[in-house]
Amino acid sequence: MDNVCDDQIYSQLFRTHSKTVFNYIYYKFGNEEKARDAVQEAFVKLWENCARVTPEKAKSFVYTVANNLYLNVIKAEKVRLKHRPETGNTTRQDPEFLLEEREFKDKLEHALAGLPENQRTTFLLNRIDGKKYSEIAEMEGVSVKAIEKRMHLALKSLREQIDGI
């Protein structure tokens, strides 16, 4: 049977989930160092418990460990985001567009920093990592409805911030 103690299975789980764990903690606290440590902590713990945790449970296991690591411990810093490098055939290189996009991005980043931690995390996991509401609900240990609520409120406050209301 598949076993997390199997090096290949473990590596595969790591490749599938480590980036999201990293982003998850980063969106929460805006601290890159802590996010890297959280990945290490979560996956080292997964290894230590590999006999007990099935591959199906591994995902929620690493999120839970990462999440509990900094519970009420660190103060959130500003989350800094970058532009994803333009891929392939998109050629929207005209300076006006780029400038406008940059300005908008700055506004968005500023507005994101003002969001409550749980709304920001939910919003970014969905937008950047493409996580479904149900997946985020599982990570956060709340209902899908609660995630929809966070998403709705996040969009609403971001819009109000950016439009200067």
Added chain:
Amino acid sequence: MKENYLAKWLNGDLSDEELKVFRESPEYKTYRKIAEVSTRLQGPEFDVEQALEQAKEGRRPSVGKVVALKAYRQLWKVAAAVVVLLGIGYFYVNSLETSIQAGLAQRSEVVLPDASEVILNAGSEVSYRDKSWENRRLVSLKGEAFFKVAKGQTFTVETDAGKVTVLGTQFNVLQRGDIFSVTCFEGRVRVDHQGTSLELAAGQGYQVAGGSFKTFEVAAGARPSWMEDESSFRSLPLSFILEELERQHSIRVETRGVDTGVLFTGTFSNTNLDLALKSISAPLQLGYTREGDKVLLYAQDTP
């Protein structure tokens, strides 16, 4: 607009009708821009393969980078000392034993960290490390207890005579003096005793007394008799029966002219002392007198 319609819009869950209304709202343009631009963002670089290497080395996460700032040198020392002290404190707290006793004529109920239940018979004690339970699932037992293990959990019960490893859900362990008895009521347990190891299925029991061992069977669905306010014995020396009587009724028992090595099979009441004394004395043809919390058992034919 329906509840959380913004979230539903992003997820493509709005009906055509709703979408039309939303698109005509003045806020729509900004919402669309937010949705678009946000997908073109990314967090800091994360090298998956490098992180995997690091995780495989099993290195603990660093406690922050060490920066050689002179002004902060002292602070680092203090911080290091605090970390060391916290570490010591942590291990100290982790090594603390939680101990629960049931006094004479008493019973105690204990809930272990994994929600398993332990019911202690009179004059018994269990101890375990509460804080480090996850790493050290070990319960030490002196005396007798019934274990009702939470589903899917495992631990080991350690006694002076042997170890019982939980593979199942309900079992009784007794270890007093040279008597060691394990009864499995549900599921399976493994017993390790003086180099031998055997597994007991539900309804099976294992008993060692005076150096010899035997297995026995109990009725399916039964519970240890002491939990039904009775004490039952199979071929155990009278001396042990009398000790149990002392524990259950908080009395002192003395004997005169009685062979306490004789084996006794039977049951006595844990709530009614007179009844209990009759149950013991009648089959062995003994007489008894009772004075407060002192009981004297004597052979009938001795004057």
